[in-house]
Amino acid sequence: MGETTTGPDFPTLFSPLRIRGVEVRNRVVFQPHFNALGDVHGMPTEDLTAYLEERAWGGAGLIVDGSMATMPEGQMSRKYLAAWDPRAVPLNRRTTDAVHAHGATIFAQLNHGGHTSLEHPPPVLWAPTQMPEPSSPHTTRAMDRGDMVRAIEGFAVSTRNLVAAGYDGVEIKIAHDGLLRSFASPFFNRRTDAYGGSFENRMRFPLECVAAVRENLPEDLPLGIRICLHEYTPFGYELDYGLRMAEHLEASGLVDYFNCDAGSFSSFWMEIPPAAVAQGYFRPLNQALKKQSDLPIVAFGRIKDGGLAEHMLATGEADLVGMARQLIADPETPRKLAEGRAVEVRACIGCNDGCLHAVAQEKPIRCVQNPAAGQELLWSERLLVRAAEPRTVVVIGGGPAGLKVAEIAARRGHRVTLFERSEHLGGQLRLAARQPHHEEVAEVTHYLEAAVRRLGVELWTGVEATADDLLELEPDVVVVATGSQPNLPPEHRQSHTDPDAGALARARGLQVLPEVPGLELGCVYSVDEVLGGAELPGDRVLVVDGQGHWEAAGTAEFLADAGKQVTVISSRPVVAGELEGTNIAMFLQRVAAKGIALRPLTTLLRIEPGRARVVDGVTGVEQWLDVDVVVPVHSRRSREDLYHRLCDLVAESDREVRVERIGDASAARLIQTVLLEAHQVAVTV
Amino acid sequence: MSRRALVVVEPRSGRVPAGQLGVLSAAARVCDAVEVLLPVADGDPVDELAGELARHGAGAVRVVTGLPATSAPRVAVVAALHAEEPYDLVAFENSSLSADVAGALAVRLGAGVCWDLSGLDDVDGELVGRRLALADSTSVDVGWVGGPAIAIFRTAALDAVQHPAGDAPRVVPVQVPAATGPEVRLDESPGGADVVRSGLDTADIVVAGGRGLGSQDNIALLEELASVLGGVVGVSMPVVDRGWYPYAHQVGQTGRTVRPRLYLACGISGAVQHRVGMSRSGTVIAINTDPQAPIFDLCDLGVVGDLTEVVPRITALLRERS
Amino acid sequence: MCVKPVPMALALDADSGRLDRSGGSLLTGVDESAVESALRVRDECGGEVVVLAMVPEAAAEALRPALAMGADRAVVVTGAALEGADLLVTSEVLAAAVRRLEADLVILGASSGDGAGALLWSALGERLGLPVLSRAVEVTVAGGRLSATRQTETGVHAAETSLPAVLALSGEVCLPRYPTFRDVIAAKKKTVEVLTPESLGLAGADLGTSGSRTRVLAAAPAPARGPAELVEDDGHAHERVVDFLVERRLV
Numbered sequence A: 001m002g003e004t005t006t007g008p009d010f011p012t013l014f015s016p017l018r019i020r021g022v023e024v025r026n027r028v029v030f031q032p033h034f035n036a037l038g039d040v041h042g043m044p045t046e047d048l049t050a051y052l053e054e055r056a057w058g059g060a061g062l063i064v065d066g067s068m069a070t071m072p073e074g075q076m077s078r079k080y081l082a083a084w085d086p087r088a089v090p091l092n093r094r095t096t097d098a099v100h101a102h103g104a105t106i107f108a109q110l111n112h113g114g115h116t117s118l119e120h121p122p123p124v125l126w127a128p129t130q131m132p133e134p135s136s137p138h139t140t141r142a143m144d145r146g147d148m149v150r151a152i153e154g155f156a157v158s159t160r161n162l163v164a165a166g167y168d169g170v171e172i173k174i175a176h177d178g179l180l181r182s183f184a185s186p187f188f189n190r191r192t193d194a195y196g197g198s199f200e201n202r203m204r205f206p207l208e209c210v211a212a213v214r215e216n217l218p219e220d221l222p223l224g225i226r227i228c229l230h231e232y233t234p235f236g237y238e239l240d241y242g243l244r245m246a247e248h249l250e251a252s253g254l255v256d257y258f259n260c261d262a263g264s265f266s267s268f269w270m271e272i273p274p275a276a277v278a279q280g281y282f283r284p285l286n287q288a289l290k291k292q293s294d295l296p297i298v299a300f301g302r303i304k305d306g307g308l309a310e311h312m313l314a315t316g317e318a319d320l321v322g323m324a325r326q327l328i329a330d331p332e333t334p335r336k337l338a339e340g341r342a343v344e345v346r347a348c349i350g351c352n353d354g355c356l357h358a359v360a361q362e363k364p365i366r367c368v369q370n371p372a373a374g375q376e377l378l379w380s381e382r383l384l385v386r387a388a389e390p391r392t393v394v395v396i397g398g399g400p401a402g403l404k405v406a407e408i409a410a411r412r413g414h415r416v417t418l419f420e421r422s423e424h425l426g427g428q429l430r431l432a433a434r435q436p437h438h439e440e441v442a443e444v445t446h447y448l449e450a451a452v453r454r455l456g457v458e459l460w461t462g463v464e465a466t467a468d469d470l471l472e473l474e475p476d477v478v479v480v481a482t483g484s485q486p487n488l489p490p491e492h493r494q495s496h497t498d499p500d501a502g503a504l505a506r507a508r509g510l511q512v513l514p515e516v517p518g519l520e521l522g523c524v525y526s527v528d529e530v531l532g533g534a535e536l537p538g539d540r541v542l543v544v545d546g547q548g549h550w551e552a553a554g555t556a557e558f559l560a561d562a563g564k565q566v567t568v569i570s571s572r573p574v575v576a577g578e579l580e581g582t583n584i585a586m587f588l589q590r591v592a593a594k595g596i597a598l599r600p601l602t603t604l605l606r607i608e609p610g611r612a613r614v615v616d617g618v619t620g621v622e623q624w625l626d627v628d629v630v631v632p633v634h635s636r637r638s639r640e641d642l643y644h645r646l647c648d649l650v651a652e653s654d655r656e657v658r659v660e661r662i663g664d665a666s667a668a669r670l671i672q673t674v675l676l677e678a679h680q681v682a683v684t685v
Numbered sequence B: 001m002s003r004r005a006l007v008v009v010e011p012r013s014g015r016v017p018a019g020q021l022g023v024l025s026a027a028a029r030v031c032d033a034v035e036v037l038l039p040v041a042d043g044d045p046v047d048e049l050a051g052e053l054a055r056h057g058a059g060a061v062r063v064v065t066g067l068p069a070t071s072a073p074r075v076a077v078v079a080a081l082h083a084e085e086p087y088d089l090v091a092f093e094n095s096s097l098s099a100d101v102a103g104a105l106a107v108r109l110g111a112g113v114c115w116d117l118s119g120l121d122d123v124d125g126e127l128v129g130r131r132l133a134l135a136d137s138t139s140v141d142v143g144w145v146g147g148p149a150i151a152i153f154r155t156a157a158l159d160a161v162q163h164p165a166g167d168a169p170r171v172v173p174v175q176v177p178a179a180t181g182p183e184v185r186l187d188e189s190p191g192g193a194d195v196v197r198s199g200l201d202t203a204d205i206v207v208a209g210g211r212g213l214g215s216q217d218n219i220a221l222l223e224e225l226a227s228v229l230g231g232v233v234g235v236s237m238p239v240v241d242r243g244w245y246p247y248a249h250q251v252g253q254t255g256r257t258v259r260p261r262l263y264l265a266c267g268i269s270g271a272v273q274h275r276v277g278m279s280r281s282g283t284v285i286a287i288n289t290d291p292q293a294p295i296f297d298l299c300d301l302g303v304v305g306d307l308t309e310v311v312p313r314i315t316a317l318l319r320e321r322s
Numbered sequence C: 001m002c003v004k005p006v007p008m009a010l011a012l013d014a015d016s017g018r019l020d021r022s023g024g025s026l027l028t029g030v031d032e033s034a035v036e037s038a039l040r041v042r043d044e045c046g047g048e049v050v051v052l053a054m055v056p057e058a059a060a061e062a063l064r065p066a067l068a069m070g071a072d073r074a075v076v077v078t079g080a081a082l083e084g085a086d087l088l089v090t091s092e093v094l095a096a097a098v099r100r101l102e103a104d105l106v107i108l109g110a111s112s113g114d115g116a117g118a119l120l121w122s123a124l125g126e127r128l129g130l131p132v133l134s135r136a137v138e139v140t141v142a143g144g145r146l147s148a149t150r151q152t153e154t155g156v157h158a159a160e161t162s163l164p165a166v167l168a169l170s171g172e173v174c175l176p177r178y179p180t181f182r183d184v185i186a187a188k189k190k191t192v193e194v195l196t197p198e199s200l201g202l203a204g205a206d207l208g209t210s211g212s213r214t215r216v217l218a219a220a221p222a223p224a225r226g227p228a229e230l231v232e233d234d235g236h237a238h239e240r241v242v243d244f245l246v247e248r249r250l251v
C-alpha cells in the first residue's frame, strides 16, 4: 500500500481560549471589516448574515462583526452599520443566531468614524481639533463638551443594542480610523482643555467611551480594543506610543483583550496591506504588545498560512490569530486545517481588488479568489448540488476560467476533460506572476490546479484542441476558455509563438485590429513576449497603458528592474488608474524609486523604428519620443475562432452539444469576473 | 539462538567508507557472528582492510578478487555462501549496486527486504529495522517474516563503532562464480557521455536557491558553490516560474524529490510544497534573511543573513581551504 | 542480430509498483520518459510498445496518456488480492505478465533513484532470468543488444548487454513527446486491457499481504530534527558553515 500523507497538525490553533466569561472554540478570528453589506440606512442585510454565517460554518472561532457606527455623525459611509438604531437589533439577532448555530463566538466592533470619510460620509465630520485627515479633502468640526457627551451616550446605547441582539462581546476601535484614535493622537489632538495637552488628557475621552461600554455590558461579556500600534505616517505616532496607549488602557482594568492593528487613512496601504507588504510583516508589533501585556492578544496582518499561524501561537507571540482576507478568500480555511486538508486551502492573494476596492466605493464586498464572497446566498460552494446525471464536459484552456469551470463541474460529479495547449496550466497568470510584487497572483491557479488534480479531472497539457475533431469526444458540454492574446497585427512576430486566433471573428466583423500604424514592427513587443523573457534591443522602452491595471504597470516595473529606462503613457488622467488604491499608492512609491517616467493624458499615434509619435491630450501638441522598444498594452483580443467554428460544426451535426464561451475568450477582463462567470456556468451544467 | 550476518561492503579507492563500517557495527551489535563480503581489486591493501573490518566487528572476511561492478556475480556469491551455511541477516549500505543486488537476492532466497533503514535493533529476540517515512516525520518499525532478513541502510545513517582490538579476522578467499546467463558488461573507464540532465535525483549534495535569490544573475552564486562542493543546483518553484532555471531542477511537490546528504537552502522560505521534496535530506543548512522563515524549523544549521553575501564567502573559504 | 524486438515500457511508480499514487490522471514525468524511451526504440527497430502497470482497476485510466503518446497497448494487472503486495509478490505478478506479453525489453521508469524502485527492477530481472541494466540516462538498442549510459554514485559509465533485458531509467532521461489532439482522441477510444492474477495462473493464497516477507510493526512520530543551531551573519557566518560541513564530514 502506498503511504498517505496526513496534513500537518495545528494543536495550538485549535485549542479553546477563555476571554473573560466567554470560551472561544479555537484561535482563529475573522477580523472586523466594513463589507458594505448593510443597506443604505446601515441596516444589516440577509447577505451580511449569510456572509458571517459562512465563516462560522467554515470553522472560525471568533467572528468580529462590523465595524458599526455608534451614532449618525460617526457613520463614515451610509452602509456602515447603525449600531445605535434599535431597528438593527432584530436583524443583528438573525446574524448572531446564525453564527452561534455553528458553534462560533461573535463580537461586534464599535466605532465612531470621527474625521474619517468613505464614499458617502456624514454631513459633518467630528474631531478633537478642526483639521482634515491629511489625505482627505474634508475638514472637520472640533467637538465641544456637548458633542462628547452625545458621543459617549452613542457608545452606551449601541452597547445595549448589541447585548440585546445576542453578541458575546464588544470591541472598540481605537485603530486606523475613527474618532478615538484622533483623540489619542498628538498630531490630531491639539486641545488645551482636559482632553488634550498631556498623554493622560488625550486618553481621557477614549477611556470615557470605554467605560460607557463596560457599564452597559453584562459582567461576563468581554470588552476588547482594536488598537493601532503604529501609524506609519511621517506625522503620526510609532510603536512606542502605541504600546504606551495599550499600557494605559490595560491599566484602567476595563479591557479584556487587544486586537492589534496598524496604519491610518493617510497610510491606508498599511491598514489593509496588499501583496507588496510581506506576509507576517506586522509580527514585531504583535510581539511587542504581547510582551508587555497580560491580556490575550490577537495578531493581525497578512497571515494566511496555517503553519505560520500555528507557529505564532506556539511560540507565544500572540494568543489568537486574526485573518480578515484569508477567510474572505476561503471561509473554510479553519475547517480544512483542522481536518488535515491544509493543501486544499485557497489563499488570499493580497490583491485588495475584490474586497477593499469594492467597499471603498460602497459596493458590496467581493473577492477575486472566492466568487461567492458577499453573495453567499447565490453562489456559496455549499449550494453546489451533485448533478442528477453526470455529463461529459470538455474544457478547452487551462487558464483561470477553464480551471474554475473544471473544478466546479467536477465537484458536481461531471466527467471533465481539460485541454491546455501549453505545457503548464495557469494561462496569463503565469506571466502576471513574473511581475514584481505580483507573485501571489499565481496562487489563483495553483489552488485550482491542485483542486482539479484532486478531483480527478482528466488533464491534457501540451495538447492544443481544435474544433474539427472535438465532437469525436462525444461531449455533452464544451466550455471554450481559450483566453485572449495581445491585439497586435497578425504580421507581428508574436504570431510565431501565439498564432492569431481571431481571423475568423474579424472576417465576420466581430473583432477589429487596433489602428495605430507601426504596431507590426519588430520594435513592438507584446506584454506576453516581454514577461516571457524576450531579449529586448536597446534600453529605452515606451509602455503604452491603455488598460490601467497590472498588465501595464507591472510590466513597466518588470522592465525597470531589468535595467531599462521606462516611460509609461496613458490617454487617461492617471497612469495605472484602474489599480486598487493601496496598490496604486505603493506602485507610485516604487515608480519614484525606480525612476520610471509617467506621462498621463498622452496618446500614442504612430510607431516607427526607433521612435514613437505621441500627442498631449490637453494641449494637442504632438511629439516624437526616441525609444528602442514599444510595449502596447491595450485590450487583448479574445481567442474566439475555435468557439465560432465549433458552434458551426455543432449546428451542422445532429448532435446536441452545449457550447459555452467563458473568460477572456468571450471578452478580456480581470480574474474576479472571469472566475464568477466560470462558477456560474459550471453550476448550470 | 546464535545469529549470523553477512555485510556486503564496497571499498572505494582502497578504503571502506565510514557509512559501511556503520552498517557493520550495527550488524555486530545484534548478531553473534558477522562476516563481511569484501570485493577487492588487485593492489588493494587486503590485510589493512580486513583489520579495519575486524575492529568494527567482523569475525570473518570473505575476500573476492576481480569481481565486476555488476549485480549478477554478487548475487551468485552471496547465494552460494548462504547455501553453505545460512545467514539470518544480509546487510548493505544503500547504493546503486547494493540495491540491484538486494532485489535479485530477495527473489533468489525468497527473502524479505527492508530498505532505507537508519537503525537496527533486537526486540525480544526479533530483528527490528527502523525507517523514517512521510518526509521523515514518522518513524516506522519494520520486521521480516522468515529468513534471511535483507536490510539496506540509508547512506551515512549509522556511526562506525570501533571495538577494542579483538581476534585477528579470519580472511577467507572466495571464488568468482562462472556466469550462468547473459551478463551486463560495464565500461568502467572514467568519463563517458555527458547527458543533459539535472542529476538532482542522485546528487549527494544539493545547493538550492529560492525566490530570495532576487535575480537570475545570482544563480551563478549557487553554481559556483555547487561546483566547489561537488553538488548539483536545485531551485524552488518561483525560480522556475520566473524562467531563471530549468524545471528539471525544481525540488518539491510538483518537482523532484531529492535526498542528498547535504541540502543547502538559500533564500527558500520552506513552504510545505517545497519541504516534501527535500525533507529527507541528511543534513540541511539554511540561509535566509528572515529569522522567522519556516525553513529554519527543519534545518540543522541556520544562518540569518543575506545569501548574496554569505554564499560567495562560503565558496571562497572552501576554495581557500582545499 | 535484431530479431523483431518487441520493446515494452513498464510505466511503474517504482516506489510501490503502483502508478501515480497522487490520484491525478497524468503519468508522472518520470514514467513518461520511460514511455518515450520505449517509443524511440520502437520507432528505430519496429515492434510494439505495451504499457503495463499493476494498479487498482480504477487507476487504469492513468495509462491513457501513454496511449496518446503512441503506445500500442495498455495492460493493467489488477485484483483485490494484490493489495499490500510486497516486492516478492509484485515482481512475481509482473514477471508473469511480462512472460505472457513476450516482451524483449522491459523498461522501468524511476521515480526515485533508490529504495524500493531499485529493488523492483532487479527482482523482476531475477524472476525473468534476464540481465538488468539500471540507472540508465541514455539508451540505444541495435543489433539485438542494449547499450546505455549509466549514472551512479561512481560516475557516468557505458554498459551493454544482450536482449531480452530489463532496463531501468534514472530520472529524466529524455523529454516526453506531447501528443496531438488527434492522438488524444484516438487514445480515448482504445481500451485498457485488464489481467488478473488468476488469468495469469497465479495462486491467490500467496499474493498480497499474505505472501509478504516483510511487515510494518509500528509507526510513531519521528523525533524532530535536533534543535537547529541558528547564527546571525555578522560577517563571519560562512566560517561556521564551513566548520559545520567539516564536522559533519560533508567536505
Ligand SMILES: Cc1cc2nc3c(=O)[nH]c(=O)nc-3n(C[C@H](O)[C@H](O)[C@H](O)COP(=O)(O)OP(=O)(O)OC[C@H]3O[C@@H](n4cnc5c(N)ncnc54)[C@H](O)[C@@H]3O)c2cc1C
Residues within 6 Å of the ligand: A368, A396, A397, A398, A399, A400, A401, A402, A419, A420, A421, A422, A425, A426, A427, A428, A429, A431, A432, A441, A463, A464, A465, A466, A481, A482, A483, A484, A527, A531, A549, A550, A551, A554, A639, A642, A662, A663, A664, A665, A668, A669, A670, A671, A672, A674
Ligand atoms: C501581465 C498580466 C497581468 C495581469 N494581472 C491581473 C491582475 O492582477 N488581476 C486580474 O484580475 N487580472 C489580471 N490579468 C488578467 C487575467 O490574467 C485574465 O483575466 C485571466 O487570465 C483570464 O483567464 P482565462 O482563463 O479566460 O484566459 P487565459 O488566462 O488567457 O487562459 C487561456 C488558456 O487557454 C489556452 N488555450 C488557448 N487556445 C487553446 C486551445 N486551442 N487548446 C488548448 N488550450 C488553449 C491558453 O494556452 C491559455 O493557457 C493580468 C493579465 C496579464 C497578461
Ligand SMILES: Cc1cc2nc3c(=O)[nH]c(=O)nc-3n(C[C@H](O)[C@H](O)[C@H](O)COP(=O)(O)OP(=O)(O)OC[C@H]3O[C@@H](n4cnc5c(N)ncnc54)[C@H](O)[C@@H]3O)c2cc1C
Residues within 6 Å of the ligand: A446, A447, A449, A450, B209, B210, B211, B212, B213, B214, B235, B236, B237, B238, B239, B250, B251, B252, B253, B254, B255, B256, B266, B267, B268, B269, B270, B271, B272, B273, B274, B277, B287, B288, B289, B290, B293, B305, B306, B307, B308
Ligand atoms: C499545488 C502547488 C504546488 C507547488 N509545488 C511546488 C514545488 O514543487 N516546489 C516548490 O518549491 N514550491 C512549490 N509550490 C510553491 C510553494 O507553495 C511556495 O510558494 C514556494 O516553495 C516558495 O518558494 P521560495 O521559498 O523560493 O519563495 P518565498 O516563499 O518567497 O521565500 C523566499 C525566501 O527568501 C528569503 N530571502 C529574501 N531575500 C534574501 C536574501 N537576500 N538572502 C537570503 N534569503 C533571502 C525570504 O526571507 C524568504 O524566506 C507549490 C504550490 C502549490 C500551490
Ligand SMILES: Cc1cc2nc3c(=O)[nH]c(=O)nc-3n(C[C@H](O)[C@H](O)[C@H](O)COP(=O)(O)O)c2cc1C
Residues within 6 Å of the ligand: A031, A032, A033, A034, A035, A066, A067, A109, A173, A175, A226, A261, A271, A272, A273, A300, A301, A302, A303, A322, A323, A324, A325, A326, A355, A356, A359
Ligand atoms: C474591506 C476591508 C475593510 C476593513 N474594515 C475594517 C474595519 O471596519 N475595522 C477594523 O478594525 N479593521 C478593518 N479592516 C482591517 C482588517 O480587520 C485587517 O486588520 C486587515 O485586513 C489586515 O488583515 P488581513 O491580512 O488578515 O486581511 C478592513 C479590511 C478590509 C479588507
Ligand code: SF4
Residues within 6 Å of the ligand: A325, A326, A328, A329, A347, A348, A349, A350, A351, A352, A353, A354, A355, A356, A366, A367, A368, A369, A370
Ligand atoms: S479580493 Fe484579493 S485581497 Fe481581498 S480577500 Fe480576495 S484575494 Fe484577498
